[in-house]
Amino acid sequence: MTRPAAETRGRILKAAVVLFARHGFAGAGVRAIVARARVNQAAINYHFGGKDGLYHAVLATAFTALTRDQSLDAATLAALPREEALRRFVRGQLRPLTARDEVGRYLQIFNWENVQPTPVFKNFLTQEAAPFLSLATELMRRFLPSQAGTKTVLLAAIWLLGQCSVFVRSREQFAMPGSPLRMTVDEAFLDDLADLISAWAIGGLAHAA
Numbered sequence: 001m002t003r004p005a006a007e008t009r010g011r012i013l014k015a016a017v018v019l020f021a022r023h024g025f026a027g028a029g030v031r032a033i034v035a036r037a038r039v040n041q042a043a044i045n046y047h048f049g050g051k052d053g054l055y056h057a058v059l060a061t062a063f064t065a066l067t068r069d070q071s072l073d074a075a076t077l078a079a080l081p082r083e084e085a086l087r088r089f090v091r092g093q094l095r096p097l098t099a100r101d102e103v104g105r106y107l108q109i110f111n112w113e114n115v116q117p118t119p120v121f122k123n124f125l126t127q128e129a130a131p132f133l134s135l136a137t138e139l140m141r142r143f144l145p146s147q148a149g150t151k152t153v154l155l156a157a158i159w160l161l162g163q164c165s166v167f168v169r170s171r172e173q174f175a176m177p178g179s180p181l182r183m184t185v186d187e188a189f190l191d192d193l194a195d196l197i198s199a200w201a202i203g204g205l206a207h208a209a
Contacts (some may be wrong), residue, residue, distance in 0.1 A: 009047045011037040016058050021105035024112035025055055025120065052120050059124045062106035066096050066168075067132055074135055082142040083202060089139055090201070091194040093164035097171050097185050107169060136160055143205040156205070163197050 015036035019028035030051050034041050048054040072092045077085040096103050113121045136157035144153060174185045183189060 005047075008037075008039055008043055012039060012044060012047060012054065013057060013061060016054050017061070017102055017105050017109070020055065020058055020112070021108040024109075024116055025118045026116060055118070055120045056124055058109065059121060060128060062102075062109055063124075063128060063132075065099075065103060065106055066110075067092075072135060074138065077135065077139060082139070083198070085139055085142070086201060087194055087198040089136065090160075090164055090197050091190065093161065094167060094190050094194055094197075096168050097174070097190060097193075098187060104172065107171065111169065133157060133161075140205070143202070144208065156208075160201055163201065167193065 012033065015033050016028070019033055019036065022028070030041055030044060033054070034044060037043075044050065044054055048057055072089060077089060080088065096107065133154075137153055140156040140160060141148070141153050144156060171185070174183050
C-alpha cells in the first residue's frame with residue numbers, strides 16, 4: 001500500500017472510530033464518515049469493501065488496543081504458576097483503565113454492541129476473538145476439576161472476563177468530577193484491583209472445585 005493510500009485508510013478509520021463511538025453502527029452514516037475523513041465514498045469501498053468491512057476493521061483495531069499485552073501470550077501464562085498466571089491475565093484485562101487516546105471511544109463502540117448487536121460484530125467474534133478467549137479458557141481449566149466439561153470451562157472463562165470488563169466499562173465514572181466513587185485510577189489502583197479480583201476468583205474457583 002502506497003503512503004497516500006495508507007494515509008487515506010488511516011483517516012477513514014479515525015473518522016469511523018469517532019462516529020461509531022458516538023452513534024453506533026446504525027447511526028453512523030457513510031456520508032458522515034467520508035465527510036469527516038475528507039474522502040469520497042469510493043475510498044471506503046476501495047479500502048474496506050463497504051461499511052460492513054470498515055466496521056470490522058474498526059472492531060479489530062479496538063479489540064487489539066484493548067487486549068494487546070505481550071505478557072499474555074499462551075506460552076508465558078502456561079509457564080507461570082496458575083495463581084500468578086491468573087493475576088497476570090486479570091491485570092492485563094484491567095490495563096485499559098489507565099489508557100488514554102482512543103480507548104474511551106473503543107469502549108463506547110463495544111457498549112453500543114451491548115445495546116444494538118450487529119451481525120458484523122457476531123462475525124468478528126467468531127473470526128477474531130476466539131484465540132483470545134482460548135487464553136482465558138485454558139487458564140480456567142487449570143483451576144477446575146479434570147472432569148469439568150467444555151461448557152463449564154468456557155462459562156468460567158466468560159465469567160472471569162466479565163469481572164474485569166465491568167470495571168473497564170465504568171472507566172469514565174471513576175474519573176467523572178463529583179463521582180461518588182472518588183477513586184484515583186492509576187497503576188497502584190490497577191495493582192490493588194487485580195489483586196482483589198484474582199483473590200475473589202481463586203476463592204470462587206476453589207469452592208467450585
